[in-house]
Amino acid sequence: MEVFNKELKPTDIHHRFSVPSRSLQYIDFAGEFSVDLRVQDSSGELRLIRCRKRHGDYAKPELSKGWRKYVADYELRVGDRVVLLAEEDRRLGSQYRIEAMRTINLFGHEVWGGLPRAN
Known part of the structure; x- marks a missing residue:
């Protein structure tokens, strides 16, 4: 099931990834303000990526660590x-x-293609 699908902005690249708020329903914070997600990337590596939400009324989530x-x-x-x-x-x-x-150009049309791990 898709949690989110987002085009990256400068802040997402240089600081932290701002997760769409509608994604909160798919992440179990268990009453905490952050949770470490076990995430498998396309090369098969298992990563821990922290998802945290802001304190207060606007609990916008973001990926940090x-x-x-x-x-x-x-x-x-x-x-x-x-x-x-x-x-x-x-x-x-x-x-x-x-x-x-x-996006890649395939026979004159732009299509989305998966990225391999570079490093």
Whole structure:
């Protein structure tokens, strides 16, 4: 199930990734303000990426710890797209998969293609 699908902005690349608020329903914070998500990237590496929400009435989530390493490993840039998918595993609980995409020109048409790990 798709948690979010977002085109990257400069802040997402250089600081922290601002997660669409509608994604909160797919992330179990268990009463806390942050949770470390177990995320498998497209190369099969298991990563821990922290998702935290702001204090107060506007609980906008963002990816922080672990996110910048992912950006560097995949050499992401503004305009690329990141998709986070949630998968339920009866033994392990919620699992997540992350995919990075970039537009490519294919036979004169721009299409989204997956990005391999650069580093």
